[in-house]
Amino acid sequence: MNNNLERTGECKTCGECCKKVRITSVLSHIIEQHGSIEEAGKYYSYRGINIAMVHEESDRVLLEIGIPCDRLAEDNGCLVHGSPDKKPLICDRYPWFTDDIETCGYSFTRKKHDSLKWF
Ligand code: SF4
Numbered sequence: 001m002n003n004n005l006e007r008t009g010e011c012k013t014c015g016e017c018c019k020k021v022r023i024t025s026v027l028s029h030i031i032e033q034h035g036s037i038e039e040a041g042k043y044y045s046y047r048g049i050n051i052a053m054v055h056e057e058s059d060r061v062l063l064e065i066g067i068p069c070d071r072l073a074e075d076n077g078c079l080v081h082g083s084p085d086k087k088p089l090i091c092d093r094y095p096w097f098t099d100d101i102e103t104c105g106y107s108f109t110r111k112k113h114d115s116l117k118w119f
């Protein structure tokens with residue numbers, strides 16, 4: 001978690017963080033490949049991939065793909081919750097940054113000035 005952010009709240013089991021795949025990529029590599037982040041966004045959008053966040057300071061891009069986790073239960077519970085060998089570590093850590101999921105029961109306050117929105 002970003003040390004400048006303090007997390008409060010709890011999981012409301014809305015399931016929204018389990019309904020998309022999120023992949024972190026390197027902004028400078030994407031620009032090298034595609035010419036610009038806008039060009040990359042066009043290429044990705046034809047394949048159902050959305051650019052969720054661009055952070056120039058940390059040279060990172062967060063990509064989102066609308067593929068839900070197959071361990072998500074109908075009631076939005078996690079079928080592998082409580083099984084450390086099966087539940088991905090990132091799921092236990094989530095959320096560790098200010099996200100854009102409005103139904104999430106967690107919120108963050110900034111401990112000191114920091115321009116980072118995530119990570
Ligand atoms: S493993 Fe569980 S917590 Fe992680 S994305 Fe899948 S359903 Fe959600």
Ligand code: SF4
Pocket residue numbers: 010011012013014015016017018094095101103104105106
């Ligand atoms: S988005 Fe937040 S409240 Fe919803 S399931 Fe994920 S951690 Fe829980």
